[in-house]
Amino acid sequence: MLSEKIIELINRYFDNETSKEEDMYLFNRLSSNEEGREYFKSMTLLRETTKQSEVEVPQNLEEQILNSIVSKQRSVKSYL
């Protein structure tokens, strides 16, 4: 049986919001809880798939932003 407490703990574990003691408690419980392990696997899959959807900042945009910063800085210098 998958309790609300274990679900909550797994979520907090994935969010880096658990203490070391809680991590130990969680993994201890998971070792004897099939449903908990399934939920943990689903969370891993969800996290990985969401991460895979990330895009990189396009090179031309990077250049545009950094050039704007450099020219901003130049105009401040020439004003001073």
Place this chain on the structure above:
Amino acid sequence: MKKSSEKIIEFTIVYNRYKKRLLNYVLSLTGNKMHSEDILQNVFLKYFDNMDSLHDKSKSHIWLFKTARNEIYGYFRSKRSKADQFNTQNIDEIIEPVEGKDLYTEYELREIKEIIMKELSEMNIEQREPYLLKEYGGLTYREISFIIGIEEKTVKSRLYKVRQKLIKKISKIV
């Protein structure tokens, strides 16, 4: 006033650390690549202008995400639409080729990713925003709570609800 070279170095460190996280957060909310890139540029230019007045540099990321959020809502307002009516229209642009093949086939992973993105795009903005700030921004409950202006326990409960929905959806195919 700081030397200009020092300021640019300091900016570049913050820029490199948060550019991708911010872009993905913005893109996942607006669903529009061009506007998301404009927003990213505006946010970093504003950050550069305001760097000297930021007392606690360790909180630069909170300033960046909060400013990005304001820009996103400004974009929504300019379109004269309610934020929760926006869908990720350019969803294909978000979906990249899948590389991991350990547990699932490439086809399954692609399908899972499409389901997740579709499901997220159909949720209202209040529901999905904590999830996006957590997954793309890597922010803590407390930071998300501050940026959105809701209580920490609400952040947690919205995150759980979104995950429950997504897990329920993907469990049908895995």
